[in-house]
Amino acid sequence: MAILKTKAIVLKSHKWSESSRIVTLLSGDFGKIRVIAKGARRPKSGLERPLQPLTLSSIIFYKKENRNLHILSQADPINHFLDVKSNLKKLTYASALCELSDRMTTYEQPDRALYETLIDGLRKIEDMPDHQTEKLFWYFKLKIFKILGYSPSFSRCSRCGIHPRTPLLSFSPGLGGILCNGCSYEDPKAPSIHLGTVRFLGRLTKMGPEGLGNVEISELVKGEIREVLTSFLKYHAGNHGRLRSLELLNTWPQEVR
């Protein structure tokens, strides 16, 4: 059994027995890990705050070989992302980003790029105004897809490789990106997408949300992006790719969103 120290972001946490918690964290050194924090729910343990979801903490844990539930010994918060947690929109999208990182990864496969992207994503969500939050979420979702090797193509047709110029195209999650009109028969069920949306996604991927400034996006474009990114995630992760934070957001009354 080794005693290890690392920095990790809390992805989720649930109650276990009378006073403990089982916590899933993402670290740069060890990948996604699951620890049991014994006595964490007792007020004097001091572990409740560092183990809240969406908190970056420094942790010490005992790693047991051949097991995927380790024992947490100490946790100290580094960043609570308080400005994220005081804004409902930011909090929902930040939760969805953590959920995505949890659902798309397996235990104990270190991936520093993913960890750093998640931290960067949470910091940007915290710093930027809340009307930019959904754009930021799309950007980081695409970035996480890229890191994990699933990056969809928005510049060339996924089948013949041409740069399409017709106003209406389709997006095939199975073929990994857009299809020109000539190749759309390859995936007749692929949802349609306007060239403007494709160009916006291409620019977003290249320049990031800051590069786009305060570009206003129509509801049509927003709807297409949501559909394309959701269907792409569902294709690769199946039912496991359901982001419940976002599903809940869609059920909320308009005045709350």
Added chain:
Amino acid sequence: MRSELDPVAKLTAELEKLPGIGARTAQRLAFHLMKVDKEEALALAQAIVNLREEISYCSVCFNLTDRDPCRICSDPKRDTSTICVVEQPRDVWTIEGTSQYRGLYHVLGGVIAPLEDVGPEDLRIKELVKRVRSGVKEVILAVSAGTEGQMTALYIHKLLKPSRIKISQIARGVPVGGDLDMVDGDTLAQAIKGRQEMTPPARE
């Protein structure tokens, strides 16, 4: 080997289902109940029966009660213009224990937890909105200070904001008797943000 019909084994198995009770503790409790006076053991059994038969949820605040509406909701001395929103019935007991609050309560039945598929429709939020329409002046949000509690508080705040009533959240900060150097930076920051003006004590 003990049969499943053996009363001791049966009781042990039932006790083991309780939170925080393991196999050994369950066995110890079962043997303890065998040792005590028969009346004492039967009083415990009767108390459990009464609990399940007589206790239900108050139709107004959703607190646990033996009569509907509950004693708090039907107390004429309570301030009906203030509602304190809590997660669970045990939170009502905790706040009542302070003797500092004389308003009414509303028990949500949990917090919004997307990862556990708990959404606003699974909680008694609609009922809260309905109650607020009937002359309430202030809603105090006393949900837990964790991420999910905060999400619930923000959701309710946004939902009730158009009704133009006062919406407050219980203060967070330094515990009574606590040293400043034992409090983490963020809690201290919240305590400073939520500081209160000191008022001189009233003259006797």
